[in-house]
Amino acid sequence: MKIDKKSWQEGYEEGLRKQESQPENTEVVSWYAGFLEGRAEAEMKIKTHKKQLRRKKS
Structure with missing residues (x-):
């Protein structure tokens, strides 16, 4: 299957x-x-951000 890059x-x-x-x-x-x-990348960024916030609070 060929992926249409623009789409x-x-x-x-x-x-x-x-x-x-x-x-x-x-x-x-x-x-x-x-x-x-x-969508997966956006979710990963949110999880990473939450982990960083928890570390700052500790």
């Missing part, structure tokens, strides 16, 4: 913002692949 990038950026609003002219599988990766 993937649009999905990735939406995932980082945690907004699921797929544009009409995108390749669906590529968009969702990017969205899921962006």
